[in-house]
Amino acid sequence: MDTSEKEEFSGEKRNDNHPADWRVSGSNPVSAPPFGSYPTENLITASCSPSQMMDSFGQTLWYDPTNVQAVGYGGSSSSSCFRGGMDWSLPNLLPPKGNGLFLPNASSFLPPSMAQFPADSGFIERAARFSLFSDMVNQPLGSPESVGLFVQGQCPSSEVNVGGVAHNNVIRCSEQGSKPNVSEDTQSSGQKGGETSSKGFDSKKRKRNRQSSEAEQSQRSEEEAENNGGDKKEQSPNSPGNKTNSGKQASDPKDGYIHVRARRGQATNSHSLAERVRREKISERMKFLQDLVPGCNKVTGKAVMLDEIINYVQSLQRQVEFLSMKLATVNPQMDFYLEGLLAKDVRELQLRGGSSSATPFPTQNMSMVYPPLPHGFMQQQTLSSVGRTISSPLSPMNGGYKRQETNGWEGDLQNVIHINYGAGDVPSDPEAAAATASLPSSNMKVEP
Amino acid sequence: MAFAENHINTDVPEKDVFALHFLQTLSNLSTQNPFSSPDKKSDRVKKIKKAAYVSMARAAGCTDRLWSRALLQRAAKRNNKIVRFPRRRKRVTWLRRRSNRRDPVEEAAAERLRNLVPGGGEMKTSKLMEETAHYIKCLSMQVKVMQCLVDGLSPK
Numbered sequence: 373m374d375t376s377e378k379e380e381f382s383g384e385k386r387n388d389n390h391p392a393d394w395r396v397s398g399s400n401p402v403s404a405p406p407f408g409s410y411p412t413e414n415l416i417t418a419s420c421s422p423s424q425m426m427d428s429f430g431q432t433l434w435y436d437p438t439n440v441q442a443v444g445y446g447g448s449s450s451s452s453c454f455r456g457g458m459d460w461s462l463p464n465l466l467p468p469k470g471n472g473l474f475l476p477n478a479s480s481f482l483p484p485s486m487a488q489f490p491a492d493s494g495f496i497e498r499a500a501r502f503s504l505f506s507d508m509v510n511q512p513l514g515s516p517e518s519v520g521l522f523v524q525g526q527c528p529s530s531e532v533n534v535g536g537v538a539h540n541n542v543i544r545c546s547e548q549g550s551k552p553n554v555s556e557d558t559q560s561s562g563q564k565g566g567e568t569s570s571k572g573f574d575s576k577k578r579k580r581n582r583q584s585s586e587a588e589q590s591q592r593s594e595e596e597a598e599n600n601g602g603d604k605k606e607q608s609p610n611s612p613g614n615k616t617n618s619g620k621q622a623s624d625p626k627d628g629y630i631h632v633r634a635r636r637g638q639a640t641n642s643h644s645l646a647e648r649v650r651r652e653k654i655s656e657r658m659k660f661l662q663d664l665v666p667g668c669n670k671v672t673g674k675a676v677m678l679d680e681i682i683n684y685v686q687s688l689q690r691q692v693e694f695l696s697m698k699l700a701t702v703n704p705q706m707d708f709y710l711e712g713l714l715a716k717d718v719r720e721l722q723l724r725g726g727s728s729s730a731t732p733f734p735t736q737n738m739s740m741v742y743p744p745l746p747h748g749f750m751q752q753q754t755l756s757s758v759g760r761t762i763s764s765p766l767s768p769m770n771g772g773y774k775r776q777e778t779n780g781w782e783g784d785l786q787n788v789i790h791i792n793y794g795a796g797d798v799p800s801d802p803e804a805a806a807a808t809a810s811l812p813s814s815n816m817k818v819e820p
Numbered sequence: 821m822a823f824a825e826n827h828i829n830t831d832v833p834e835k836d837v838f839a840l841h842f843l844q845t846l847s848n849l850s851t852q853n854p855f856s857s858p859d860k861k862s863d864r865v866k867k868i869k870k871a872a873y874v875s876m877a878r879a880a881g882c883t884d885r886l887w888s889r890a891l892l893q894r895a896a897k898r899n900n901k902i903v904r905f906p907r908r909r910k911r912v913t914w915l916r917r918r919s920n921r922r923d924p925v926e927e928a929a930a931e932r933l934r935n936l937v938p939g940g941g942e943m944k945t946s947k948l949m950e951e952t953a954h955y956i957k958c959l960s961m962q963v964k965v966m967q968c969l970v971d972g973l974s975p976k
Binding site: 657681682688692701709710 | 969
């Protein structure tokens with residue numbers, strides 16, 4: 373069975389249907405095999421969604437459950453690959469977001485895995501592929517690196533194959549499009565995606581990786597020292613590296629460099645590599661901005677997009693200016709409004725305290741949040757109550773106010789004004805403490 | 821694409837945070853100089869506008885963002901002196917100029933964006949885009965807050 377799987381995995385291109393390859397002997401991918409089982413079953417389980425995996429690994433508490441969402445999947449998959457000791461420091465292996473993977477950790481987890489499995493090239497291939505496939509989250513981008521190292525250390529002959537297959541797997545996994553859901557990626561990994569998402573990997577030039585040590589590899593990183601916890605670059609659709617040995621992989625070692633690999637058929641000059649990284653970063657962020665700016669979905673092309681973004685920012689700034697002009701015209705009312713707040717803050721506090729059942733609002737809470745300035749302290753208390761009122765939902769009073777996502781927020785404001793002017797309606801406030809507690813206790817420096 | 825958002829954090833606090841900061845700043849403003857410049861409308865407008873930006877920068881995370889930091893610095897220094905930071909950009913060296921990584925069209929647009937976004941003169945383009953995204957979110961939130969305030973205070 374082992375050899376048959378090896379043949380199955382090693383020779384072919386990775387464009388065909390994944391699930392058939394990954395399922396071995398009809399075992400159910402959803403089931404949670406015990407740890408002592410065959411490694412391929414672990415591979416299969418790792419191909420499941422991370423939630424399923426977590427269920428299967430739930431008994432083993434060798435990973436921080438809080439890290440599971442972001443980190444645990446890749447780590448658990450690697451662990452399932454290598455069946456290392458349960459007492460791995462998984463957080464070490466997969467550092468929190470923002471840091472890079474410590475390449476030396478690769479060696480740290482290698483020995484236990486080595487002890488567990490026969491170092492046959494086929495299994496190592498599968499393991500490498502698998503871990504590369506499963507590392508769809510930010511952090512463990514380094515682990516494919518380490519796995520790659522491991523593989524290279526063990527069987528240099530099969531390296532190219534591993535790289536190619538791994539890349540193919542990775543590419544397919546990353547072809548899922550827009551959703552960053554790890555579970556989605558892993559579940560749809562078996563399917564062929566249409567295009568590559570920003571989770572694309574470039575395979576490094578294998579030769580260099582082979583000979584370089586881990587330290588050397590970290591230094592071979594590109595000039596751009598981004599420390600964004602695993603930069604995901606978008607593969608341009610015209611990349612020819614889909615089916616070949618080359619791919620793109622970005623790992624994030626602890627020195628904060630991004631490892632970029634040259635794609636097949638492209639220049640491997642370090643400058644052009646860095647440039648490609650930079651271009652893809654920019655395009656990735658452009659896509660993000662495209663979602664943000666309304667009416668930019670149909671626009672293609674960087675120049676037009678940028679123009680749209682610039683227009684939008686300018687329009688927002690003009691709106692701020694216009695509204696501040698309007699506020700200036702109603703300034704006397706505003707002063708009166710604020711005065712009213714000052715006068716009625718005590719009463720409002722009492723009202724708030726009476727109406728809020730879930731969240732008591734002790735006075736000392738406010739004094740914690742707002743450092744007591746002798747002059748502005750009363751104002752801050754008032755404003756905190758105002759904030760609570762604003763944040764609280766409202767019995768419908770919003771007349772003609774446009775609906776925003778926070779339900780009845782404008783009406784709350786109107787309500788507050790009515791309270792101050794004596795109309796006297798008391799809304800309930802569930803999130804009062806949350807609103808004020810969320811304020812950072814920054815200095816209340818007055819801006820002249 | 822949304823996968824990338826995992827490491828681009830553009831979370832923006834809720835509207836009430838913005839509202840609170842804005843109202844705080846406004847009240848500080850009004851109590852500071854109650855009668856000094858009530859007639860000069862342009863001054864008032866400027867003050868309110870500045871209050872809006874400053875409160876937005878504070879609400880959105882004082883020093884977490886480059887643009888908010890730059891905004892607050894600019895606001896703080898405007899009283900004393902105008903400091904123009906030199907536009908230190910990591911620009912292409914003569915080695916890299918060969919590779920056409922600097923698209924001229926894109927660079928022109930990026931330049932305009934730098935002029936718009938506070939603190940944009942010193943960022944690399946990728947960082948600039950990130951900051952722009954967050955800035956846009958905060959700006960829209962601030963606009964909503966101010967709109968609500970105006971609607972609430974305008975004579976009915």
